[in-house]
Amino acid sequence: MKVTIYDVAKEANVSIATVSKVINNKGRISDKTRKKVKTVMKQLNYHPNIFASALMGKQTKTVGLLIPDIANPFFSELARSIENRGHEKGYNLVISNTNYDSVKEDQYLSLLKQKSVDGFILASGFENLDKVQGLMKEDIPVVIVARDFPMFSVNAVALDDFMGGYLAADHLIKLGHQNIGVIARDLWSNRERLRGFKHALKEKGLEINSNFEYIKGLDHVQAGKKLTQKYLTSEECPSAIFACNDLLAAGVIQMAKELGFKVPEDLSIIGFDNTAIATIIEPPLTTIAQPIESMGKEVMDLMISVIKGEKTDKSRITLLPSLVKRKSTEAIKIKGKK
Incomplete structure (x- = not known):
């Protein structure tokens, strides 16, 4: 037999209104009563019918998160941070993996709208500007994370990717590297990182290795x-490579070893994101760190404030990257010197 809100109220010896306030996290209720009601809900295995609430114009306390690649540690760690913050605030998260596929993006947006989510968080890799504008025209709360749409006003929590690319180049240049390769996808965040990287090189009269091309395919x-x-089999073999995420950097290290290059003695490698993979790969990866935990909290807090109507103006929150030095980079060796 299905447990109802009436059963919970009876068992907890409170009114139905009190149970409703606990479910919706509203009203003045003592911590003792709130805890008691939640305990009874758990004991009775009671789950509020959020979709029935949506039909009555109430919030479902559910947010849709679209990410492009759950296999990328950055996105899985970001999703975990967002989910943890949502749980703290009484919100559920529905995660959809799009594989950078615009058709899947459309399908998931349509499906989640049917499920009456309160809003959408769209992660880096979501390139469909028209879809974002369409959601906003429908007055559906939207927050962009780990990228930005600077061409129009939208709520966003992003990293200063330009600065991240600049820091990567600056680190390698200070180590004496002048011939540097870059590995990147043709995405907004990677384009910004590449732009910052090129800017730092230009300041020193340098250019990236001429073999550069945007990579394709889902397997980073x-x-x-x-x-x-x-890069490594060409006449213009670089002494260092900047990979625009840690997974790409892992591929660089693997191929370098397969070709007989020692890292970092023969080839310095720097990644981006500072995910768990950076500490377990050999050698440990020098990388540009994104404040993933802070990013997740900021985007969920912003999402909730938009859902509640607390923010009428669009907010852009920009977080700063930082350089994390490990053992995959070192000063270039000048031939003839030890």
């Missing part, structure tokens, strides 16, 4: 290996 490691092979 294999894509990273393929372009690395091109």
Whole structure:
């Protein structure tokens, strides 16, 4: 037999209104009563019918998160941070993996709208500007995370990717590297990182290795290996490579080893994101860190404030990257010197 809100109220010896306030996290209720009601809900295995609430114009306390690649540690760690913050605030998260596929993006947006989510968080890789504008025209709360749409007003929590790319180049230049390869996808965040990287090189009269091309394919490691092979077997073999995420950097390290290069003695490698993979790969990866935990909290807090109607003006929150030095980069060796 299905447990109802009436059963919970009876068992907890409170009114139905009190149970409703606990479910919706509203009203003045003592911590003792709130805890008691939640305990009874758990004991009775009671789950509020959020979709029935949506039909009555109430919030479902559910947010849709679209991410492009759950296999990328950055996105899985970001999703976990967002989910943890949502749980703290009484919100549920529905995660959809799009594989950078615009058709899947459309399908998930349509499906989640049917499920009456309160709003959408769209992660880096979501390139469909028209879809974002369409959601906003429908007055559906939208927050962009880990990228930005600077061409129009939208709520966003992003990293200063330009600065991240600049820091990567600056680190390698200070180590004496002048011939540097870059591995990147043709995405907004990677384009910004590349722009910052090129800016730092230009300040020193340098350019990136001429073998550069945007990689294709969903498998970051294999894509990273393929372009690395091109770099390291060419006449213009670089002394360092900047990979625009840690998974790409892992592919660089793998291919370098397969071709007999020692890291960092023969090839310095710097990644981006500072995910768990950066600490377990050998050698440990020098990388540009994104404040993933803070990013997740900021985007969920902003999402909730938009859902509640507390923010009428659009907010852009920009977080700063930082350099994390490990063992995959070192000063270039000048031939003839030890």
